[in-house]
Amino acid sequence: MSDPDEHPGVLVVDDEQSILGIIELWLGDDYDVQTATNGSDALEALDETVDVVLLDRRMSGLSGDEVLAEIRERPGSYQVALVTAVDPDFDIADLAFDSYVTKPLDEATVRQAVDRLLARATYDDLLQEHYAVAEALATLENEKTDAELSTSEAYQEAVDRFAELEKQVADRSGSLRRDDLVNSMPSHELAADPTAGSKEAADE
Numbered sequence: 001m002s003d004p005d006e007h008p009g010v011l012v013v014d015d016e017q018s019i020l021g022i023i024e025l026w027l028g029d030d031y032d033v034q035t036a037t038n039g040s041d042a043l044e045a046l047d048e049t050v051d052v053v054l055l056d057r058r059m060s061g062l063s064g065d066e067v068l069a070e071i072r073e074r075p076g077s078y079q080v081a082l083v084t085a086v087d088p089d090f091d092i093a094d095l096a097f098d099s100y101v102t103k104p105l106d107e108a109t110v111r112q113a114v115d116r117l118l119a120r121a122t123y124d125d126l127l128q129e130h131y132a133v134a135e136a137l138a139t140l141e142n143e144k145t146d147a148e149l150s151t152s153e154a155y156q157e158a159v160d161r162f163a164e165l166e167k168q169v170a171d172r173s174g175s176l177r178r179d180d181l182v183n184s185m186p187s188h189e190l191a192a193d194p195t196a197g198s199k200e201a202a203d204e
Contacts, residue, residue: 007032008118009049013042013067014056014083023054026107027114039067046071050078052117057084065095072096079117088139093154098132100139130165133158
């Protein structure tokens with residue numbers, strides 16, 4: 001975790017130098033940006049100054065999935081966004097990412113992803129997993145048909161896990177009403193939570 005008095009640290013990992021350059025240009029004024037062109041260099045650069053990792057999923061050498069797995073084995077709480085031009089498939093339900101960003105990129109999308117992940121970094125482990133699973137589900141639901149979703153074991157397992165997390169969050173919140181919880185969430189988190197507000201809508 002970076003020093004609170006310093007700019008948040010963002011590590012951008014991509015094997016295309018042009019992409020690294022443009023993201024560094026977009027973020028450089030407000031974040032401490034480091035770049036790496038392969039997975040090995042990314043893991044070497046990973047330290048306590050890094051808050052968010054923007055990780056290309058398809059790279060030569062170590063893939064983004066392999067780098068992500070190694071990051072999760074290390075101490076520290078890093079927020080990781082997988083960045084890819086490949087349409088997501090059901091295998092993403094088994095990956096421990098915090099956000100999934102599809103190329104082509106634009107400045108607004110990249111900034112929103114980084115800001116969202118920095119906000120989540122302040123949450124405890126339960127809420128972080130809650131939002132990560134919600135984002136994985138939302139990503140799949142945006143890309144897959146209802147028929148594809150209904151026959152996917154990985155998707156159903158993610159749905160079941162989200163239901164468990166939702167119950168734990170609700171139990172811990174005590175008497176706080178569901179719509180109060182929803183209203184207290186930042187707007188960008190509502191967009192990542194496919195169930196936010198669903199109870200209120202169902203009651204109308």
